[in-house]
Amino acid sequence: MRTTINPVMDEGLSTMEAPITLMYWALEDLDGTTYVLYDLATGEQHKVPDPNFRRWKSVAWIPFTDASFVDLINERQAQLPNPSYVDLSTLPVLHVKLRDDEEARVFFRGKIEYSDFYECGECGTAFLWMREDTEPYPVCPKCGACNTWFCDIHGEVTPIFLQNGERRCPICEKQGPPRGCSLIRRLFLRTAVRKELAYCIQVKRGDIITEYVINKDGIVTVNSL
Amino acid sequence: MAATVNVEEGNGSGPTWTVITSGRYCTTDSYNPGSNYPCVVPTSGNNYSYWKHHRIAWTGVGTQISNIRWYTPGNVASTWQLGTGGQLMVGLRDSGDHGCPTANYQQATGTQGTTGHYIKDATNGHDYYKSQAATPGDADNYTSASPLTVDTTVYNANGASKSVVTQVKLVTDATQGDKSNITFTFLYDEI
Numbered sequence: 001m002r003t004t005i006n007p008v009m010d011e012g013l014s015t016m017e018a019p020i021t022l023m024y025w026a027l028e029d030l031d032g033t034t035y036v037l038y039d040l041a042t043g044e045q046h047k048v049p050d051p052n053f054r055r056w057k058s059v060a061w062i063p064f065t066d067a068s069f070v071d072l073i074n075e076r077q078a079q080l081p082n083p084s085y086v087d088l089s090t091l092p093v094l095h096v097k098l099r100d101d102e103e104a105r106v107f108f109r110g111k112i113e114y115s116d117f118y119e120c121g122e123c124g125t126a127f128l129w130m131r132e133d134t135e136p137y138p139v140c141p142k143c144g145a146c147n148t149w150f151c152d153i154h155g156e157v158t159p160i161f162l163q164n165g166e167r168r169c170p171i172c173e174k175q176g177p178p179r180g181c182s183l184i185r186r187l188f189l190r191t192a193v194r195k196e197l198a199y200c201i202q203v204k205r206g207d208i209i210t211e212y213v214i215n216k217d218g219i220v221t222v223n224s225l
Numbered sequence: 226m227a228a229t230v231n232v233e234e235g236n237g238s239g240p241t242w243t244v245i246t247s248g249r250y251c252t253t254d255s256y257n258p259g260s261n262y263p264c265v266v267p268t269s270g271n272n273y274s275y276w277k278h279h280r281i282a283w284t285g286v287g288t289q290i291s292n293i294r295w296y297t298p299g300n301v302a303s304t305w306q307l308g309t310g311g312q313l314m315v316g317l318r319d320s321g322d323h324g325c326p327t328a329n330y331q332q333a334t335g336t337q338g339t340t341g342h343y344i345k346d347a348t349n350g351h352d353y354y355k356s357q358a359a360t361p362g363d364a365d366n367y368t369s370a371s372p373l374t375v376d377t378t379v380y381n382a383n384g385a386s387k388s389v390v391t392q393v394k395l396v397t398d399a400t401q402g403d404k405s406n407i408t409f410t411f412l413y414d415e416i
Contacts (some may be wrong), residue, residue: 018229018285047288051416082285084227107416110290112281114232114245115408128406131306137403147403161401185260187403191248197227200414 324387
């Protein structure tokens with residue numbers, strides 16, 4: 001089975017960049033003071049007041065829905081040595097109001113996937129390949145290129161695969177001294193990276209921790225830890 | 226804000242850490258072996274790939290990065306047709322984090338072009354793992370539902386995590402040839 005892919009799978013980012021942030025945290029303290037990841041007037045980025053569990057009145061992840069706010073943040077980020085850009089989002093607000101006996105903390109959950117894929121040396125197409133009985137070796141889905149084996153005497157052949165990794169020409173094997181084959185590689189293994197963020201709230205009540213996670217697709221999962 | 230996080234592979238005696246671009250299990254110590262030094266199906270016993278160190282490294286951390294884990298899709302052995310008992314193995318410690326600290330990195334060795342040394346080999350194995358009671362685990366046991374605990378350190382500055390140390394074990398009924406594509410995943414918490 002072959003599936004054509006974009007080898008840089010994180011919405012067009014290169015492997016060296018941070019993933020796009022779609023939500024920001026907001027924390028409401030017991031006295032009503034509010035802390036937000038980005039200053040709403042200047043776009044300046046703030047550190048979380050406390051990365052650990054502590055009492056809050058409420059905690060939330062809020063999607064970026066204001067284009068001017070997004071522009072403000074990204075203009076500031078562009079001036080930093082390690083910029084982290086944000087983008088507009090239609091994700092829902094994740095808001096938890098805490099009881100008197102509950103503590104909470106907010107954080108990003110980063111996920112970085114690395115996966116090999118094949119790249120066609122003939123036409124540049126990138127694709128994933130899963131071995132199947134009907135397709136025992138990879139073939140470019142666009143131009144049909146595949147890796148082939150070559151005998152110096154008989155040209156392109158389908159070799160005999162020996163357990164020790166040796167490939168022999170089947171014609172030489174029948175007619176005379178055994179002879180090895182050379183691989184003509186047209187498909188090359190590469191590694192793709194996918195980066196994404198999920199947005200997490202953990203609420204602690206006694207020994208029980210409940211975790212709320214919203215991912216980039218808007219799916220919310222709730223787990224007891 | 227989100228830090229810039231990349232997966233790196235360590236090679237050489239230094240080691241040199243390189244952002245992964247062309248990773249492949251093979252029988253030499255290289256982050257980009259191309260089609261050279263393929264893993265070899267043994268005629269008897271087991272063969273191994275050279276072991277690999279993979280870690281995440283980051284810049285632009287806000288306050289902290291922590292809770293670093295790693296997992297596979299759970300079907301590596303069957304997808305790569307590693308044979309009966311063949312598997313992708315991962316170095317395990319008896320307790321605590323299973324990741325190898327950078328200070329304990331050890332260059333992969335073996336018989337180039339044929340087999341790597343087994344992580345647990347009493348003489349030539351990986352010093353951080355070979356004296357443990359635990360044997361290397363089957364990476365297929367570490368999935369999104371139960372990832373491997375790589376590093377529980379709380380990092381407050383730019384840096385890198387401990388490494389996942391893995392190698393492929395091949396047995397006599399493994400299948401030689403091009404391999405299907407597989408995805409591995411690191412998870413981390415960041416604030």
